[in-house]
Amino acid sequence: MWNQLEIRQRYNQRIYIFLAAVVCMVVILFGRMVQLQWIQYTEHFTQAEDNRIHVSPILPTRGMMTDRYGLGLAVNEISYKVTIIPERVEDMDASLAKVQVLMGWTDKQVDKMKKQVKQSRSDRAVMLMDQLPWQAVAPLAARLHHFSGVDVVAGTHRYYPHAIETSHMVGYLSLVRDVDIKKGYLSMEYVGRSGLERILESRLHGELGYKHEEVDAKGRRVSLLKTVSPKIGENIQLSLDVTLQHVAAKALKGRTGAVVVLDVNTGEVLTLLSQPGYDSNKFITGLETKQWKAWLEDKQRPLLNRTTQAAYPPGSTIKMVTSFAGLRNDIRLARGSTYCKGYVELADRQIRCWKKEGHGKVDLHAALVHSCDVYFYELGDELGMSRLTAEASLWGFGERTGINLPPESRGNLPEEEPDGRRKNWYRGETMITAIGQGEVTVTPLQMARFAAAIANGGKILTPLLEKGQPIEIVREVDVSDEDLKEVRQGMRDVVAQPTGTAHAALGRAHWPVAGKTGTAQVVMMADDEERSFSDAKKHQDHAWFMGYAPFENPQIAIAVFVEHGGHGGSSAAPVARAVFDAWADKVDTTLEKH
Amino acid sequence: MNTLRRMDQILLLCLVLLAIFGMATLYAAVHAGDLTVWYKQGVYWLIGSVAFLVMCFVPLRLIGLLVWPVYLLALLALVLVPFIGDVHMGARRWLDLGIVNLQSSELMKWALILLLASWFSMREASSFRDLSVALVCVLLPAALIVIQPDLGTALVLMLAAMAIIMVAGFPWKWFVGLLAASPFAGYILWQKMHDYQRGRVLSFLNPESDPLGRGYHVIQSAIAIGSGGIFGKGYLEGSQSRLHFLPEQHTDFIFAVLAEEGGLIATAVLFLLYGVLISRILMIALRAHTRFAGLICVGMASIFFLYVFVNIGMVSGMLPVVGVPLPFISYGGSALLSMLVAMGLIMRVAIESEGKVSWQRPTSPLG
Numbered sequence: 001m002w003n004q005l006e007i008r009q010r011y012n013q014r015i016y017i018f019l020a021a022v023v024c025m026v027v028i029l030f031g032r033m034v035q036l037q038w039i040q041y042t043e044h045f046t047q048a049e050d051n052r053i054h055v056s057p058i059l060p061t062r063g064m065m066t067d068r069y070g071l072g073l074a075v076n077e078i079s080y081k082v083t084i085i086p087e088r089v090e091d092m093d094a095s096l097a098k099v100q101v102l103m104g105w106t107d108k109q110v111d112k113m114k115k116q117v118k119q120s121r122s123d124r125a126v127m128l129m130d131q132l133p134w135q136a137v138a139p140l141a142a143r144l145h146h147f148s149g150v151d152v153v154a155g156t157h158r159y160y161p162h163a164i165e166t167s168h169m170v171g172y173l174s175l176v177r178d179v180d181i182k183k184g185y186l187s188m189e190y191v192g193r194s195g196l197e198r199i200l201e202s203r204l205h206g207e208l209g210y211k212h213e214e215v216d217a218k219g220r221r222v223s224l225l226k227t228v229s230p231k232i233g234e235n236i237q238l239s240l241d242v243t244l245q246h247v248a249a250k251a252l253k254g255r256t257g258a259v260v261v262l263d264v265n266t267g268e269v270l271t272l273l274s275q276p277g278y279d280s281n282k283f284i285t286g287l288e289t290k291q292w293k294a295w296l297e298d299k300q301r302p303l304l305n306r307t308t309q310a311a312y313p314p315g316s317t318i319k320m321v322t323s324f325a326g327l328r329n330d331i332r333l334a335r336g337s338t339y340c341k342g343y344v345e346l347a348d349r350q351i352r353c354w355k356k357e358g359h360g361k362v363d364l365h366a367a368l369v370h371s372c373d374v375y376f377y378e379l380g381d382e383l384g385m386s387r388l389t390a391e392a393s394l395w396g397f398g399e400r401t402g403i404n405l406p407p408e409s410r411g412n413l414p415e416e417e418p419d420g421r422r423k424n425w426y427r428g429e430t431m432i433t434a435i436g437q438g439e440v441t442v443t444p445l446q447m448a449r450f451a452a453a454i455a456n457g458g459k460i461l462t463p464l465l466e467k468g469q470p471i472e473i474v475r476e477v478d479v480s481d482e483d484l485k486e487v488r489q490g491m492r493d494v495v496a497q498p499t500g501t502a503h504a505a506l507g508r509a510h511w512p513v514a515g516k517t518g519t520a521q522v523v524m525m526a527d528d529e530e531r532s533f534s535d536a537k538k539h540q541d542h543a544w545f546m547g548y549a550p551f552e553n554p555q556i557a558i559a560v561f562v563e564h565g566g567h568g569g570s571s572a573a574p575v576a577r578a579v580f581d582a583w584a585d586k587v588d589t590t591l592e593k594h
Numbered sequence: 595m596n597t598l599r600r601m602d603q604i605l606l607l608c609l610v611l612l613a614i615f616g617m618a619t620l621y622a623a624v625h626a627g628d629l630t631v632w633y634k635q636g637v638y639w640l641i642g643s644v645a646f647l648v649m650c651f652v653p654l655r656l657i658g659l660l661v662w663p664v665y666l667l668a669l670l671a672l673v674l675v676p677f678i679g680d681v682h683m684g685a686r687r688w689l690d691l692g693i694v695n696l697q698s699s700e701l702m703k704w705a706l707i708l709l710l711a712s713w714f715s716m717r718e719a720s721s722f723r724d725l726s727v728a729l730v731c732v733l734l735p736a737a738l739i740v741i742q743p744d745l746g747t748a749l750v751l752m753l754a755a756m757a758i759i760m761v762a763g764f765p766w767k768w769f770v771g772l773l774a775a776s777p778f779a780g781y782i783l784w785q786k787m788h789d790y791q792r793g794r795v796l797s798f799l800n801p802e803s804d805p806l807g808r809g810y811h812v813i814q815s816a817i818a819i820g821s822g823g824i825f826g827k828g829y830l831e832g833s834q835s836r837l838h839f840l841p842e843q844h845t846d847f848i849f850a851v852l853a854e855e856g857g858l859i860a861t862a863v864l865f866l867l868y869g870v871l872i873s874r875i876l877m878i879a880l881r882a883h884t885r886f887a888g889l890i891c892v893g894m895a896s897i898f899f900l901y902v903f904v905n906i907g908m909v910s911g912m913l914p915v916v917g918v919p920l921p922f923i924s925y926g927g928s929a930l931l932s933m934l935v936a937m938g939l940i941m942r943v944a945i946e947s948e949g950k951v952s953w954q955r956p957t958s959p960l961g
Contacts, residue, residue, distance in 0.1 A: 004955045007718065007763065012880060014761040015892065019876050022899050026869050029903065030862070032910050036820040037858040044820025048854075051817065052833040216837040 053225065054215040057186055060206030061156065063233030065170060065196060067242040068270075068467045073170050074197065076156040080137040081130045087122040088149030095147055102140045103129070123220055131157045131285060158190060158284050162242055164277040165249045168305035169240065169405065169465070171195020172280035174287070193283070196238070196465065199404055206233030239268035239467045244582055248273045251578035255571075257543075257562040258306035260448035261579060264548055264557045266471050267452070267461030269403070271558075271579065272445075274306040308403060311411040311441035312561060315520030315568065316371045317544045318392070318436030320454060320487050323364055325391035326379045327483040333379050337363040340374040346428055351377060354519070368490030369500045371517065373435050380434025385425040388433055389413045394477050395450050396460045397442050402474065403463040411446055414439040437521055448559035451515070451546040453477065454491070455554035457484065491516055492551050502545065505573035510584040515547020515558075515576065517568030540564040543571035549580050556583055597651060602878060602944040608871040609646075609937060612922040613639055615864065619923055622829060623844040623851045626836050631844055631925050638927040642934035649938025654887055654946055657939070658959030661705075661712040665731070668705040671698035672738040699739045699747045700932050703754070706735060707893030710755055712959045714762035715886035728759065745783075745791050746916030750900045757896035758889055795914045811841040816911045819853040819861075826857030844925045846917055849909045864923075868902050875940055883950040886959035887943040894936045 036044065065074040082103070089095050092114070100110050113128045120126040141152045158173050160166065171194035176185045185191060186208070192198035209230030214222045241261075248259035248271050261271035278295055282288075295303050304310055326334030342358035343350040353359065353373040359366065367375035380388055392398060398413035414425070414433055432438040442450075445463060453460050458477035491514035494500040495507060501517040520542040543565030548557040558576050565571035617636065624631050675698050709731055717724045732755040739748040760769070784792070818834035827833070832854035834840050840847050853861050872895050879891035898921055905920040907913035919929045 007956065008954060010763050011761060011885070011888070014763070015876055015879055015888075018757060018761060018892065018896070019873060022872055022876075022895075023869070025899075025903055026865055029906050029910070029912075030865055032907075032912055033819070033853070033858055033861045033865075036816060036910060037822055037853065037861070038824060040820050041823045044817050045823065047817045048821035048834055048839075051814075051839050052837055214833075214837070217839045222837060 051217075052214055054213045054219070054221075056211045056213065058209035058211055058227070058230045059186070059189060060208060060230035061232045062158065062173075062190070062206065063204040063235045065200075065204070065236050065238055067238055067240045067245075068268075069241070069243075070237070071242050072161050073166055073238065073240070073242060075159050075161065077159040078154060079131045079157045080134060080141075081132065081153050081155055082128045082137065082140065083125040083151050083153055084117065084128055085123065085125050085149045085151075086117050086120065090148065092117060095150065099128075099140060099147060099150060102143065103136070105129070121219070123218070125151065125153075130155075160280050162245070163280045165245050165273065166240070166242065167195070167277050167280040168274045168307070169195055169238075169272045170280070171197035171199075172283040173197050174283045190284070194280075195405065196236075199406070200236060203234040203236065207231035237467045238465055239263070239266075239270065239469075240272065240465070241270045241583075243586075244579060245271045245273055247582040248575065248579050249275065249277075251575040252560075252562070255562050255565060256300050256306075257560070257565060257572075257575075258310075258444040259561075259575060259579065260307050260444045260559045261583075262448050262452045262461075262463060262557050264452040264455040264554045266464065267449075268464045268467065268469075270556060270583075272307050272405075272465075274304070276300050276302045278302040305405075306561065306563070307444045308401075308405055308408045309443075311409045311443050311446075312542050312563075313438070313440060313520040313522075314436040314442045314447060315518030315542065315544050316373075316436055317447060317450075317516050317518035317546045317559075317568075318440065318442070319368060319371065319376050319434075320450070320491070320516060321392045321395055321397070322376050322379055322383070322388065322434045323368065323487050323490070324395070324477075324479060324483065325383050325387055326364070327486065328391065328479070329383060329387055331379060331382050333375075333382060334364055337361055337366075338375055338378050340372050342374070344374050344377045344431070346431070349428070351428065351431060353377075364486060365490045365493065368487070368516065369493045369497050371494075371501050376434045377431040380431050381427055383430075383434070385414060385430045385433065388430065389415050392440070394475075395453060396474065397440075397446055397450070401443075401445050401449055401463050402472070403445060404465055408445075409443050411442045412439060436518060444559045444561040447544070447546050447561070448557055451548050451559060452557035454484070454488065455514075455548035455557050488514055488551075491547060495547070501569040502547075502573045505545075505569060506547075506577050506580070509549070509577050510581045510588070511549040512551040513547055513549040513576070513580055514551045514554075515545055515573070517573055518542075518544030518546070519566070519568045520544060522564065538564060540566055543568045545569075545572035545576045547576060549584070555587070556580075597945055598647075600945045600948040601650065601941055602874065605871065605874045605878070605937070605941060605944065608867055608874065609922075609934075611867055612871070615867065616923040618829075619848055619852045620844060620925055622832065622855055623835060623848050623925075625830060626838075634927070635925050635930070638930045641927075642931050645931060646934045646938035646941070649935055650941050650945060652939075652942060654884070654890075654942060655960055657708065658712055658886060661708045661959065664701075665705040665709045668698065668702040669735060669738075672702060672735055674698075675738075675742060697928050699735075699742070699744055699751070700928055702735045702739070703747070703751055703897060704932065704936060706732065706751060707754060707758065707890065707897065710758045710762075711886050711889035711893055714758065714889055715884065715959050716956045717762075718956075719759045719762040719764040725759070725764075728755075740786065744917070745787065746904065746918045749916075750897060750904065750918065753900055754893055754896040758893045761892045762889060794916070811847070811915060812908075812911045814839045814841065815847050815850040815909045818850040819910055822854040822857040822860075824858045826853075826855050826860055829855055831855060846905065846915075846919060846924060847909055848924050849906055849920050852923070868899075868921075872899050878940060878944045878947070881947055881952050882943055883947040883953060884959070885953050885956045887947065888953070891940055891943055894940055898933070898936070 061076060064072060064076065066072055086092065096110055096113065117126050137152045144150065144152065160170060171192060173190040174193050176187060176189050176191055180191050181187060192201040192204065207230060210228040212225040214225055216222055244261060252259060252275050255275065257275055259271055259273040262269060282291060340353055340359035340362050342356050343352045359370055359372040362372045362375045366372065392413050398411055400408045400410045429438055433440050449460065449463060458479045460474040460477065462472035462474055494516055495502045495513045497503060502515055506513045506515065522539055522541060543562040545560040545568050546558065548554045558579055560572040560575045562571045620635055621632050710728060713728055719725055732752060736748045736752050739751065814834065818832065818840055821834065832851060834854050835843050835851040840850050843851050852864065875891050875895040879888040882888035882891060901918055901921045904913060904916060904918045908915050919926050921933050
């Protein structure tokens with residue numbers, strides 16, 4: 001019936017084919033293994049390591065900022081946070097309710113926490129409350145064994161002990177935003193937002209450390225593999241003398257203004273006060289929008305740093321510039337005298353001296369001592385605008401001082417435009433510029449630097465914020481010893497002569513002071529109006545004082561600016577007195593000790 | 595004793611080595627947690643060995659007598675499953691027989707192979723009438739298994755049947771025709787599939803599309819295998835398995851544990867063992883004293899090989915995830931037991947054929 005041989009042959013043949021098919025498929029499988037385990041080995045090994053190893057960052061401790069004597073300006077305070085690991089809590093609502101009673105939290109806060117817990121991983125600690133003092137967490141900490149999954153963890157937060165006085169300079173931190181995270185910051189980090197906290201961010205921040213942990217598929221920690229310690233941020237000692245800053249703040253109390261004190265030889269900033277200040281600690285605890293808005297809308301503008309970011313008409317404090325310009329350009333009047341009858345006539349107008357009845361015969365020295373406007377009107381008139389502004393530029397006006405605290409205003413000099421549009425000034429404009437009115441504006445820091453330059457013989461220094469930084473001389477003004485002596489003596493007698501404008505405030509200062517008062521008009525008045533025409537605060541004059549001490553061998557220079565403060569001699573000079581005396585007492589006691 | 599001395603020693607050696615290999619790998623898969631599974635598998639090996647030895651003494655003629663009753667019993671069990679079966683992992687596959695949970699499709703595999711071997715022991719697979727009877731015998735249980743639903747086993751069943759039919763002389767022309775028709779069959783199958791099965795197929799086609807869902811298993815097992823490299827991470831050192839990144843690492847995905855810890859060398863050794871075992875079974879098929887005995891070996895070899903191929907293909911990301919164990923390595927009592935019974939049957943073929951002339955003309959399984 002069948003061809004037996006054929007059947008047997010076919011059977012054998014088919015088994016061999018079957019065997020060949022099996023071998024082929026095993027080769028395919030083995031090829032797949034070679035691909036996975038040999039060719040793609042590195043890739044898969046990396047993926048397995050990524051699975052296995054969870055790298056979590058350890059935040060570095062932020063560097064502190066201290067004043068020149070080591071007093072803390074931006075420090076790290078120990079604080080406590082309450083955390084919860086959801087998967088270790090049996091009844092979340094009941095546990096939170098008990099914790100709430102101990103901590104005294106509001107229902108609203110607890111509702112927010114519950115929401116946060118729901119959104120978080122159940123095996124990782126969720127932060128319920130941050131920046132708590134020990135007193136606040138102590139009741140909970142003592143009963144922790146009753147609360148499974150709840151923990152009290154110690155950490156640090158930024159604290160500014162002298163926030164109100166130093167906030168403009170030191171600045172503040174706030175919690176990261178999405179933009180920062182893109183730059184590589186981690187969530188829960190704080191970033192410098194303003195002042196030196198922002199500018200010195202890279203040095204203060206330090207470097208992240210890392211914790212390599214082995215985790216299982218559910219992300220639970222199995223073991224700690226290795227730890228890379230974080231690098232603590234740099235501690236930075238500033239040149240500031242916070243005690244002196246407090247003296248200045250106290251002297252300026254209640255008024256709006258600025259005080260800058262510089263070391264005349266190094267340019268180190270000893271005081272950089274802008275008032276009113278604000279409490280920068282509020283940024284750390286989480287600033288409420290209401291507070292932020294209030295600060296922004298406050299007419300006194302507490303967030304503005306008046307020492308560097310705002311420029312004001314300098315008034316009579318600019319008269320030294322006019323003096324130097326006159327002497328440099330050998331204007332006859334600078335070495336001669338004129339007669340002040342209380343005003344000068346220009347066309348059909350009268351431009352008045354502040355002293356209605358006039359100063360009589362005045363030379364440069366007398367004009368500085370009594371701050372005679374007429375003398376400087378005439379001197380300015382002879383100089384012309386370009387020589388006046390050129391001199392002001394030499395002494396550092398109209399340019400940024402280069403202090404490492406941007407943004408900084410450069411002030412304004414009525415300079416010639418490149419297209420020559422304003423080349424021809426009216427004589428009246430030049431004359432009022434010579435007494436620090438009109439278009440000229442300066443920052444208090446520029447003014448302090450000017451005082452320092454007169455004191456140190458013409459060296460324009462970059463104001464330095466850190467102690468022991470190398471001195472930076474922007475330029476040395478070429479000024480002859482006789483001219484310098486002339487102006488200095490004028491400034492000295494502003495204080496020393498009983499009729500000098502600052503004698504009342506500074507005549508009895510502990511050190512001999514040289515300086516100049518300034519009263520800058522805010523509103524130009526018509527000829528027939530009285531100076532004291534208005535009680536309105538915003539129409540009151542700005543008060544200035546600039547100067548240095550001691551007269552021989554000067555050490556510190558100051559600029560005091562009081563916004564709408566009235567007269568320089570009575571409003572600004574007393575602030576300088578307080579600062580000079582405080583500094584003198586400190587230096588003298590130190591000298592006595594040695 | 596004479597019977598035992600006539601056992602095929604290479605086959606026996608392969609089985610012993612696989613037992614050692616399997617127990618060692620299973621230990622690696624479970625050592626981090628509960629060892630109960632490992633001890634239980636040891637007991638299954640002991641029971642299985644006894645069953646293996648018993649099978650060595652069962653004459654093939656007796657088995658030839660039992661072919662139809664066993665098949666009908668298995669069919670009955672399959673029919674009963676939908677009514678009294680135990681829902682296990684979303685699929686009704688288990689029949690609770692009091693002492694043992696019997697997987698009814700497991701029984702059907704062997705019953706069907708015996709039936710086909712017996713049917714074609716005297717018939718060539720070129721007669722249309724004879725083929726249709728066989729086809730009904732195959733498709734009926736296959737359909738029942740598909741609706742359980744257990745697509746993997748159904749496919750294995752049909753492919754094993756195909757292997758027997760091919761060796762029994764199925765004409766090539768028809769085979770080519772069948773191949774051409776398979777896309778349509780595939781389409782109909784897709785329509786009949788359950789959502790979870792379609793999901794598995796889809797996630798196999800593009801595992802990265804759903805890395806934490808269905809694709810997660812395949813990605814993690816591919817990572818585990820690949821990260822083993824050539825020499826492996828060392829015994830009990832596999833991080834993917836130790837830290838539970840592998841799914842079902844003691845059952846279906848146990849191959850990944852072996853590959854991660856033993857590397858390409860261990861996988862090569864395992865492939866060698868499987869390869870030798872399968873070729874040995876086919877050698878026995880070649881020198882079998884009856885056609886019935888030979889066809890039994892072919893069927894067993896094909897089922898065994900399909901399990902190996904589908905499992906490793908799935909774990910290494912070449913095939914969709916279907917729940918098929920890796921023979922002798924995966925944890926699981928009934929799979930191991932039935933596999934050892936099958937090996938015992940093959941050993942019986944080797945024993946009976948020893949010293950006899952191979953068949954020259956097809957005869958009834960009853961001799």
